[in-house]
Amino acid sequence: xxxxxxxxxxxxxxxxxxxxxxxxxxxxxxxxxxxxxxxxxxxxxxxxxxxxxxxxxxxxxxxxxxxxxxxxxxxxxxxxxxxxxxxxxxxxxxxxxxxxxxxxxxxxxxxxxxxxxxxxxxxxxxxxxxxxxxxxxxxxxxxxxxxxxxxxxxxxxxxxxxxxxxxxxxxxxxxxxxxxxxxxxxxxxxxxxxxxxxxxxxxxxxxxxxxxxxxxxxxxxxxxxxxxxxxxxxxxxxxxxxxxxxxxxxxxxxxxxxxxxxxxxxxxxxxxxxxxxxxxxxxxxxxxxxxxxxxxxxxxxxxxxxxxxxxxxxxxxxxxxxxxxxxxxxxxxxxxxxxxxxxxxxxxxxxxxxxxxxxxxxxxxxxxxxxxxxxxxxxxxxxxxxx
Numbered sequence: 001x002x003x004x005x006x007x008x009x010x011x012x013x014x015x016x017x018x019x020x021x022x023x024x025x026x027x028x029x030x031x032x033x034x035x036x037x038x039x040x041x042x043x044x045x046x047x048x049x050x051x052x053x054x055x056x057x058x059x060x061x062x063x064x065x066x067x068x069x070x071x072x073x074x075x076x077x078x079x080x081x082x083x084x085x086x087x088x089x090x091x092x093x094x095x096x097x098x099x100x101x102x103x104x105x106x107x108x109x110x111x112x113x114x115x116x117x118x119x120x121x122x123x124x125x126x127x128x129x130x131x132x133x134x135x136x137x138x139x140x141x142x143x144x145x146x147x148x149x150x151x152x153x154x155x156x157x158x159x160x161x162x163x164x165x166x167x168x169x170x171x172x173x174x175x176x177x178x179x180x181x182x183x184x185x186x187x188x189x190x191x192x193x194x195x196x197x198x199x200x201x202x203x204x205x206x207x208x209x210x211x212x213x214x215x216x217x218x219x220x221x222x223x224x225x226x227x228x229x230x231x232x233x234x235x236x237x238x239x240x241x242x243x244x245x246x247x248x249x250x251x252x253x254x255x256x257x258x259x260x261x262x263x264x265x266x267x268x269x270x271x272x273x274x275x276x277x278x279x280x281x282x283x284x285x286x287x288x289x290x291x292x293x294x295x296x297x298x299x300x301x302x303x304x305x306x307x308x309x310x311x312x313x314x315x316x317x318x319x320x321x322x323x324x325x326x327x328x329x330x331x332x333x334x335x336x337x338x339x340x341x342x343x344x345x346x347x348x349x350x351x352x353x354x355x356x357x358x359x360x361x362x363x364x365x366x367x368x369x370x371x372x373x374x375x376x377x378x379x380x381x382x383x384x385x386x387x
Contacts, residue, residue, distance in 0.1 A: 004216060004289050005054055007134060007256060012354035013259065015158070016193070017040045019332050021187065021250070023374050024199075024203065024232045026346065031189075032056060035116075036372070038205070038367070053156075053304075054175075055087055055091075055173060056087070058089055059087065059089045059090060059109070059291060059294060060090045060092060060291070061089050061090070061092065061113050061114060061185045061291050061292065061294075062092050062094060062111040062112040062113055062114070063076050063079065063080070063092060063093045063094060063112075063114045063115065063116075064076075064094050064096045064101070064102040064105040064106065064109075064112050064114070064116070065093040065095065065096060065102075065112070065115075065116055066095070066096055066097075066099075066102070066116065066175070067075070067096070067098060067175065067198070068095070068174070068200075069198070069199055069200045069222075069223060069224045070098060070175070070176070070216075070217040070218050070222075071145070071147065071218040071275075071312075072096075072099075072102075072116045072218075073093065073095060074220075074312060075094035075312065076094075076114060076116060076147070078094050078117050078306070078311050079091055079093070079102075079317075079379060080092070080093050082302050082306060082311070083295065083302060083321060084195035085297060085298065088294075089294055089295065089298055091114075091295065095175065095298060096115075096173070096298050097172045097174035098117075098171070098174055098175030098176050098178075099118045099121050099127070099174065099175060099176040099178075099179055099217075100117070100121050100125070100174045100175075100178065100179055101173075101174030101175075102115035102116060102117045102125055103115065103117050103121055103125065103134070103138055103278065104129075104131075104174075106138055106279070106280045107131070107134075107138070107280070110380055112280075113279065113280060113288055113291060113292050114141070114277065114278070114279050114292070114295060115275070115277075115279075115281070116144065116199065116275060117275070117276055117278050117315065118147060118179065118217065118246075118274065118275055118276065119175050119274040119276050119324055119325070119326065120179055120180060120183070120247055120273055120274075122134060122135060122326055122327070123179075123183075123247075124179045127148070130386035134276050135326070135328065136175060136281065136328070137280065137281055138231070138278055138279070138280060138281065138328065139278070139279055139280075139328050139329060139331075139333075139335045140276045140277060140278050140279065140324050140327045140328070140330065140333075141277045141278070141279050141299065141329070141330055142277050142299075142318065142320050142333065142342040143275070143276060143277075143318060143319065143322045143323075144274075144275035144276060144277050144318055145219045145272070145275050145277070145314035145315070145317060145318060146159060146219065146249060146251060146272035146274060146314075147176060147181060147217045147218055147219055147272060147273050147275050147314075148217070148218065148219065148220045148270055148271075148272045149184070149216075149248070149251075149271050149272065149273065149275075150182075150214075150215070150216040150217070150218065150220075150222070150225070150236060150252070150253075150270070151213060151214075151215055151236060151237040151239060151240055151270070152203075152206070152216065152225070152235070152236055152261075153211060153212060153213040153235060153236075153237050154206055154209065154212050154213065154216050154232070154234060155232070155233040155235065156210055156212075157213060157237070157250065159237070160185075160188050160190050160195045160237060161190065163190055163192050163213055164190055164191060164192070164329070165191065165192065165193065166192055166193060166212045166213070167192070167193045167195050167210065167211045167212060168181070168192040168194060168195065168210050168211065168212065168213045168215065169191065169194075169196075169197055169198055169199055169202030169205075169213070169214035169215065170182075170194045170195065170215055171198065171202075171214070171215065171216065171334045172199075172275055173196050175195065175217075176218075176273070177199075177214075177215040177217050178196065179242060179271055181194070181215040183244075183247070184215070184244075187243050187244065188243065190309060192213075196290070199214050199216050200226060202214040202230065203224060203270060204237065206232065206234065207232050207341045209302070211350070213237075217273055219312070219314050220251075220253060220257045220258070220259045221258060225258055225261060225372050226258065226347050229258040229260060230249055230261055234261065235261060235262075235269045236253055236258070236261060237268075237271065238268050238269045238273050239269065239270045240269075241271055241357050241379050242271065246314070247270070248271040248273055249271065249272045249273075250269070250270075250271060250272070250274060250371055251269075251270050251271060251272040252267050252268060252269050252270060252371055253264070253267070253268040253270060253370060254267055254268075258270050259298065261336065263296070276324055276327065277299075279292055279330050279333075280292075281364060282329065284382070290373045292322070292330075292332070293335045294360050296332050296333050296336055297336065300320065300333075300337075300340060303320060306318075320337065321337055346352070355374055380381075
C-alpha cells in the first residue's frame, strides 16, 4: 500500500514537472518564432520595390560637412539645397566632427564622396596622423570661404600671455580648431591646457570660469556667437598676422560682424584659414566616379545661384578658378573649368591666395588695410572689362 502511494506521488510529480517544462518550452518556441518572424521581414527588393531602390540610390552623393555650431554644415546644407534635382542628383550632407575627420571620412567611410575641410589639414596628416600619399588620394574641387580664427576669452583675459597654463577649448577632436589651435599657440610660444569638448558646451563652461577661452575656426558671422547675447562680457583676442603669413591670410572682426562682442568703431585683427571643397580621387571606372562627376557639373553650372539670397554671403567671395596651395585640383573639375572658360572669357582668372599676398605686401603689418584692398580687388575682378 505504501509502495503504491509512493509510486503515484512520484508519477504526479514527474507529470507536473514535465507539464511545466513543456509549457515553458512552448512559450520559448513561440518567442523564437516571433523573433524569426520579425527578422524575416521582406526587403524592399523582395516587396517589388527593386526599381525604386535603384532609382533613389543611383545619383546619391554623400557630403561630409560638420557640426551644427560651425559653418561647414551650413555650407553643406546650402550645396544640397542648390544642387538637389529629384532623381537626377541628391546630395546628403552629414553631421561630422569637422576638418580632419572629413578627410578621413573621404578615405575610409562608405558613401562619402565629397567633404568640406581646411587647407591646413595636410600639415596635420604629415606630422600627427601620418597617412601616406594623402595629397594624391584627396583632391579639391574648388576653394571655399575663409574661416576666421575666433579666440574668445573671458573678460579678465587681456592677452595671449594671460592664457598660459589655463584651460582652453580646442573644440571636438577632428574639428578645425583641433588642427589650427596647436599651430597658433606653438608659434606664439604659449602653453595652455587643451580641452577637447564641443564649443557650444565650452561657451557655457566659460561663464563659470571652468574654461577661460575657446578657439573656433568658422566663417564670420557665426551662430555660436550671434545667438548668444554675451551677458558675460566675453571678447575676441586679436591675432598677429605676421607670425602666420606662410599659412594663413589676414582678416578682422567689427561690430557689424559681432555686435555685443566688438565695440562700435573697433577692429579686432585675426587670421583666416582657407576652406576647401575636397573630393576623393575616384578612378574613372568606379561607380562613385560617375556620381562625383555629375556633382561637379551641377556645382559649376549652378554656382551663380549661390550669390543670391538666402545663401551665405561668403559664397560671393569664392573664385572657382582659384588655386589652393599644396593641393591638386580633381581632374574632372579642372576639365570643367576649361570648358567654362570660353563662355566667360572677359572675366579675369584670379588667384585669391596670390591676391591676399599682394595686399599683404602693399600694406605690411596692417591686416585691416590688407583686407580692405583684397575686397576692393574682388569687386574690381567682377566688373566687366572693355575689350
